Amino acid sequence: MIIKAKHFGLITGLLCLGATTVNAQRPLIQTKYTADPAPMVHNDTVFLYTTHDEDDAQGFKMYDWLLYSSTDMVNWTDHGAVASLKSFSWVTRDNGAWAQQVVERNGKFYMYCPIHGQGIGVLVSDTPYGPFKDPLDKPLVWQKEHWEDIDPTVLIDDDGQAYMYWGNPNVYYVKLNEDMISYSGDIVKLEKTPEHYQEGPWLYKRNEHYYLAFASTCCPEGLGYAMSDSPTGPWTTKGYIMQPTQRSRGNHPGIIDYKGSTYAFGLNYDIMHMETFKHHERRSSSAAKITFNEDGTIQELPYWSDTVLEQIESFNPYQRVEAETMAWGYGLKTEKMPDGKIVLNGIDNNESLLLRGVDFGKGAKKFSISAASIVEGGYIEIRLGSTRGQLVGTVEITNTGGMDRYATMSCDVKGAKGIHDLYFCFKSSAQKDNLFFLDHWEFYN
Template identity: 65%
Template sequence: MPIIQTKYTADPAPYVHGDTVYLYTTHDEDDAEGFKMRDWLLYTSTDMVNWQDHGAVASLRDFKWYKGDNGAWAECVVERNGKWYMYCPIHGHGIGVLVADSPDGPFVDPLGKPLVWQKEHWYDIDPTVFIDDDGQAYMYWGNPHLYCIKLNQDMISTSGDIMQMPHIQDYQEGPWFYKRKGHYYMAFASTCCPEGIGYAMSDSPTGPWTYKGHIMNHTPRTRGNHPGIIDFKGRSYCFGLNYDILRLETSRHAERRSVSAAEMTYRPDGTIVELPYFQDCTLRQVGTFNPFRRVEAETMAWGYGLKTTRENPSGPWNDTPFVTDIDDGEYILVKGVDFRKGAHEFTASCSAQLYGGRIEVRLDSVNGALAGTVNVPNTKFQYQKFTCSLTGAKGVHDLYLVFRGGDRQKRNLFNFDWWQMR
């Protein structure tokens, strides 16, 4: 199932920095029918299964030259010389660029205009940027044609003319350009609809590109796709998108997409072993999760039904996201938590406007061993810390934080900011 459930996400752009994957995504609004996209989100993980939500790190408002309120399409983010560059297509208005000193921003527009805009058509979408071993950076993009241009050292200006590549078999959109063990790869969303994930290979960063087949074949189980591919901690991963979270609610179509990921493998000649559909793939945890620190509540492997936001409907604005819309029976799953020789205390920071509820700390399943219970009473809008003792929490387990209401309140129980074990 998709790795993010608290928001609708699409167009994954993963970037590895140190021991962390920075996953940038687009954002489909909860009421979207067609594409309704206004900002770009960031999630991070050190183990590929537990993801922390950092909220929106950039939006259309960061481009002062664009006056619309829709069109925040598939972005790409790269790092160079301590700066983080986000390349953002705004449908019908070219591709802009934002820059920040850290991966979560704040991002600002250094140009005040698009970096690339071919005004004669609306094909300038889905940028992918890669810096080669010799320091030369390239940006590819385009639907239905594939374009390429060289970027200068400053990453916010171009060199030479735009190159239109010869058509790659089954290419539609969403290119993802990277290099691995001397081979250049161009993954892409293959011909709509439904889209699969195809790829081509080359010995040169500017082609010619030779079509090699599918990373994931066309399937009626999804409609669109958009690849992002990384190597992380000795394994290779393909990110894409589907409608599986929406399918938990309805069988009708709406543009409310969700990002998924799967482990992928290469053959000795560099070609890629085709994957089945995401639900049939494996996504193993890399390492374990440390609970003996302040853990933002919006860090989870699964949290369907919950929402994350900075906008507190029952209190002040938060500097960081928090979990809200908490109903009786919903839960946060954190996989592979290492309690070591034993955790003896659990503390949660929560805010309840009305009657509140409680958090059951359970091991290995929603109905698993009960290690402890935190009661969250009315806090009059203010965040307070609540603590309980724990029993039986030792070794490595999946952690379930199960939310319970009382007789007087079953929905919107409280807001949940962070937790920690001792």
């Protein structure tokens, strides 16, 4: 699991306890290193597809693509890996699962995946959760004379024409056919690359303006953007969504409209910096609300940790909630089991999990959780507001005889009324590490 730096313990404790700091922007995902965030909105839900830096990565060590989802922008559910390099039979590389994007058309979900050094492939699924399969058994695009075929982005315009952009250091595009797995015409290379363009393009449209956001300058990289009146340009560089800063290194944009607001996603090294400032490619995804000027240009954002990401609706605890759903869970891990189930593990004594803005209404009376354990003396304190806040229940996690043998455990709940930040505080009187596996939980009123 991720090892927490001793010098950061006090700071993380303050973040848990301080009511004014809990809304400060921290990386969306803490259980894994996630990069190149590619959001998609479907059925009133944000589906966030990311690349995955391995925990021990020095340089780029990337094998698969992950999925997270949210309906409130702050509490995210882990769905595990939905595709990998092994999803392509023609891929011979064992590393290089770089920045992808998923779009929906006619009830199908298309994932455009760069394989560094082997072009851009496409996978298709009937659901946003996968499984994603290769319909071509070959690359969609591969310009073998160079290694510039990375970081695809796709936009389906209002007239139904789809465009795919990509490239580093040059920018290319094609017009995709309606089947989304082939294209018409030639590959077009932009005659004029937007100023400060590095890589990681993201194509977005708002009103009649087209936006090409990108990782800009180097190094460090910020988030730049250009605008056009046409999906094929010419593109005029407008400036930065976020200035380059020494507080980070790389970046990669994603932009969506969701529930009346527009959000920019990007990456940073903030989770890694909680452990070390020695540089490794271990990145984390963040998001912030963006604002437009009257002429369509974008107001610059400060650095991620200097923004506030507001929760846009309260969280309902009176439903089955996957245990790998959280706003903050530094030190915890998630794992996909052989049966495909995602569980929360890597749970050590005195670690905690936070869900923001949980609406208990007139009051919860009972709590249940599905857990597996091989130790005695484990329990979970249910607290409101902070890790030292009001204790409303304690559930004992008993020895189930195996980490693959789950049982439902429950406790009474008293005092959980209204809207609060919810903390699960993990405890044990007998063991320090790897206390139990958790599957799902639910409150009852």
